[in-house]
Amino acid sequence: MSNSKVMEILGRYESDPGAIISILQDVQEAYRYLPRDVLADVSREINIPLSRILSLATFYKAFSLKPKGRHAFHVCLGTACHVRGAQLVLEKLERELGISAGETSEDLAYSLDAVRCVGCCGLAPVVMVGEEVHGKITQTKVSGLVKKYSR
Numbered sequence: 444m445s446n447s448k449v450m451e452i453l454g455r456y457e458s459d460p461g462a463i464i465s466i467l468q469d470v471q472e473a474y475r476y477l478p479r480d481v482l483a484d485v486s487r488e489i490n491i492p493l494s495r496i497l498s499l500a501t502f503y504k505a506f507s508l509k510p511k512g513r514h515a516f517h518v519c520l521g522t523a524c525h526v527r528g529a530q531l532v533l534e535k536l537e538r539e540l541g542i543s544a545g546e547t548s549e550d551l552a553y554s555l556d557a558v559r560c561v562g563c564c565g566l567a568p569v570v571m572v573g574e575e576v577h578g579k580i581t582q583t584k585v586s587g588l589v590k591k592y593s594r
């Protein structure tokens with residue numbers, strides 16, 4: 444049974460198979476990940492085999508086949524951030540959130556991922572929470588940051 448959110452997304456692109464990446468981006472934004480049953484709907488509606496869609500979803504790092512938290516923490520481990528202590532920031536976030544990089548908390552409140560350069564090297568080390576950029580984050584600033592997004 445198709446759900447209306449995905450049908451609305453497909454409608455936006457007139458179920459055009461050439462728009463598959465944009466469709467997956469919109470699905471990811473709407474559901475915060477790519478649920479398998481939704482991908483099955485996409486596959487059926489635009490006539491692209493599910494296996495092909497799954498390999499696209501795995502190939503592009505921006506997509507996730509696992510649920511993400513309402514607050515998605517991304518710690519930049521690019522060179523500029525790395526040399527300014529990003530690894531320590533990541534470890535502190537793992538302790539504060541109680542999850543490891545790549546995981547989502549059981550209540551789906553938080554997810555934590557390491558990423559490569561998010562394009563604001565002047566603010567290193569950088570943590571993004573959703574679309575919000577937080578620069579010059581130190582281990583001591585992590586608790587305050589987590590509190591700001593507390594459940």
Ligand code: FES
Pocket residue numbers: 519520521522523524525559560561562563564565567568569
């Ligand atoms: S290396 Fe972190 S923003 Fe560029």
